[in-house]
Amino acid sequence: GAVVSQHPSWVICKSGTSVKIECRSLDFQATTMFWYRQFPKQSLMLMATSNEGSKATYEQGVEKDKFLINHASLTLSTLTVTSAHPEDSSFYICSVEALTSSYNEQFFGPGTRLTVL
């Protein structure tokens, strides 16, 4: 399967600042990546689908101007949380879509823990 990394693994920032999270596909050219958010003891909620070379598709209720996604290459997608607030504190996870055998599969990164003070 695809190997996915995220950077940073954790970040603490002040309220009002912006934070960029990187998602890299290390051994696979990913046309499509996904960004999820996970609050403590809850499940993963899809935020947006990131497509290389085009605009991201956001899920209902996710502010595209607040969560900026850039997928400029087949190995890198970035999520920028702009003007972060404490309620944005969460675990952000990206995944890479890959076709393996007969199914589409997603391979997940290790996640980034964001804490906004």
Add this chain to the structure above:
Amino acid sequence: TQLLEQSPQFLSIQEGENLTVYCNSSSVFSSLQWYRQEPGEGPVLLVTVVTGGEVKKLKRLTFQFGDARKDSSLHITAAQPGDTGLYLCAAINSGGSNYKLTFGKGTLLTVNP
């Protein structure tokens, strides 16, 4: 978007016990995946089930897909502390040029030594 109900939400058992986790929907699944997530890490795919009535085994884990493809279960035999984690089912929703996953709320399993 398909809604998935997982039960139980929390499960704490002793090493060696058996357990079953359930995933249900009011809609038919085209296919369904089970993931396991450890704290501070991303989910890892365990299995994909596609055919109604399908049973797949992965060592001590047995996955079943209901005949009507509206429910699935994960059974663990002789649980070990290393099985501790969050177990998530996810429905595969395909549409347009992408496919998306909709996750259930998960079952947090703790296996005590």
